[in-house]
Amino acid sequence: MLKGSLNPAVILLQRKYRSLQQQLVRLREKERHLSVINSFASALLKQRTTEEIAWSITNNAIAKLGFEDCVVYLLNEEDQVLEQVAAYGPKNPRGTEIRDPIVIPVGQGIVGTVAATGQAELIGNTAKDSRYIPDDMVRLSELAVPISSEGKIIGVIDSEHSASNFFNEEHLHLLETIAALAATSFLQAQTQKKLRRYREALERQVAQKTINLQEMVNKLQSSNEDLEAFAYAASHDLREPIRTIASFLHLIKRRSTGPIPDETEEYLDYAIDGAHRMNQLLSGLQAYATLNDNQLEKSPIELNHVVQACLKDLSYSIKKHNVRIDYPEALPIVQGYPTLLHQLLQNLLANAIKFHRPGITPHIQISYCEDNEWHHFAIEDNGIGIDPEFANRIFDLYTRLNNRKEYGGTGLGLSICKKIVSKHGGKITAAPAPSGQGARISFCLPR
Ligand SMILES: Nc1ncnc2c1ncn2[C@@H]1O[C@H](COP(=O)(O)OP(=O)(O)OP(=O)(O)O)[C@@H](O)[C@H]1O
Ligand SMILES: [Mg+2]
Missing domain, CATH: 3.30.565.10 (Histidine kinase-like ATPase, C-terminal domain)
Incomplete structure (x- = not known):
């Protein structure tokens, strides 16, 4: 009787104990997830490029959650396809290698649908989903969440498991948190990448322009030097015949037998004056051209x-x-x-x-x-x-x-x-x- 009356209480206690134990397991699981997210968030701070961030998702988050497989896709905006940039599980044989990477057009398969709609997909049995595209092997459950920021799709985190109904709401919530954390870092890295490309293009342009300018300066300098060498040679060589002309004009004036008509003498004076002036101009030009003498020292x-x-x-x-x-x-x-x-x-x-x-x-x-x-x-x-x-x-x-x-x-x-x-x-x-x-x-x- 005593035994019989105690039984329901014991059963109740036992049930309560089991439920508490289950709660404890769930709490422990949650605590583990939180600690994974925590360490992933701090690891993210150190990643600079989109590739580093993608590999951080697989190595610092997924690998610690006990999933079988995961692939991170990034959207190639130009071609509107999703490209595999990081993986965990059989798709990642070593280092940062992805085995047989594939691309998925936006809108195709489960991953493509997630990119098109921006909504996560939790599939309990892929055998019943016509959209399922097997990658390295067929797996029965799949969880795909979008990586997006302010409505703009950046990529998709896609995880598969060989058992059906493996993923639950808790996993969904977990992957969504990871995707949200990664989104900001991806955006930052993409902006940095764009800025870097822009700066590099600008630097290339400036460098090219400098080369062109230098070539122009060199050409100008050499044509200037040619011109000055010519001016020097011409002014130097022309002075001699001018001096000859002037001396013979003087001779004509002095040695003339008989009186020179006034008009002729006036013309001779003009000619002599012109010759002197030309000599002066040429000597000035010669002085100007000589200034480029590079032998001079300061x-x-x-x-x-x-x-x-x-x-x-x-x-x-x-x-x-x-x-x-x-x-x-x-x-x-x-x-x-x-x-x-x-x-x-x-x-x-x-x-x-x-x-x-x-x-x-x-x-x-x-x-x-x-x-x-x-x-x-x-x-x-x-x-x-x-x-x-x-x-x-x-x-x-x-x-x-x-x-x-x-x-x-x-x-x-x-x-x-x-x-x-x-x-x-x-x-x-x-x-x-x-x-x-x-x-x-x-x-x-x-x-
Ligand atoms: N101190 C000055 N006051 C007024 N005009 C000047 C003065 N210095 C130069 N100029 C003007 O500038 C012109 C050019 O001067 P520049 O010294 O080149 O030639 P120039 O004195 O005429 O001849 P050169 O110096 O070759 O014998 C002069 O002809 C003159 O008209
Ligand atoms: Mg002068």
Whole structure:
């Protein structure tokens, strides 16, 4: 009786015990799944490429869940097919190798349907599902979940098992969590990949453009050198016949027996003058072409010494025109080509003297300042000044703004100055003097 009355209670207890045990198993299983997801999530942080992420799904998640087989597919948007990028189980014989990889068009088979609809598929018996496409072997249950972000399909995680009804809702939930975690990483990796490709394409374009530009510069440089070599040879070779013409014209004038008619003498003078002028132009051109001499070497130059040497060279015209020249005592020492800097300053000072205003005592002021990168110089005079409209053109070859009868010259001096300054890596400009009377030529040389 006692035994009989206890039985139902024992049975109840036994049932409760069994149910608690089952709950415990389920809880343990859940705990295991959570720990897999946890370690998968932290492993994901280290993956950079889409391939690394896909292999992380199979190696860090699926392999620890006790599934038989799993394949990760990624969508090839261009061809609208799903490509196998990582696998676990018989499809992965070693390393990151996939045995006989296949592609599945979107919409075909269970995997293709998942990619088309964005809905997971849990198939209890594949034998009853006409969509089932066997890959390496026929298996009876299948679980396929989409990897998607903001409605955009990235790929599919597909797991199969030889037993029917192997996968349950818990597995579905688990794979969906893994897919959701992976989706963000895939998106990031894809964006990075696109950015990388874009940057590489841009770098290739820039590199190609630089090569083209360099080729153009080389061609230009070589044609420039050819031109200058030609200018030098021509100016050098033409001077000799010009000198001959001038000397024989002189001879004709001097040795002529009997009186020369006035008109003929005038023509002879024109011809002699023309020959002299041509000689001057050619010698200027020769000086200009010689500037490209690559034999020259830079050295430290005390500009105060250069200015003093120029003043000495120009002493005749300084005295003649009673010129006052002021310059700072502390002009800098610069790194440059000595003869060229002398030529530069002498040309500029000679212009400032030559283009003085009649009736006004010429006054020339050399000024200097510096900044972090440049030495700045200016030579200002109180002469006839420069029309700002033509200020840039006066550096062109043979450009003169004044009548030859009033001011002699070949129009080459400032072209030579510009070439000298640019040979030193600097710049030269011309402008009316700020005082309103005269011209100001400024140039800078790198420090
Ligand atoms: N300080 C200046 N004041 C006014 N005009 C100037 C001055 N310097 C140059 N110019 C103008 O610029 C032109 C070009 O000067 P550049 O020194 O090249 O030639 P040039 O003095 O005429 O001849 P060259 O120097 O070859 O003997 C001059 O003819 C003149 O019209
Ligand atoms: Mg000059």
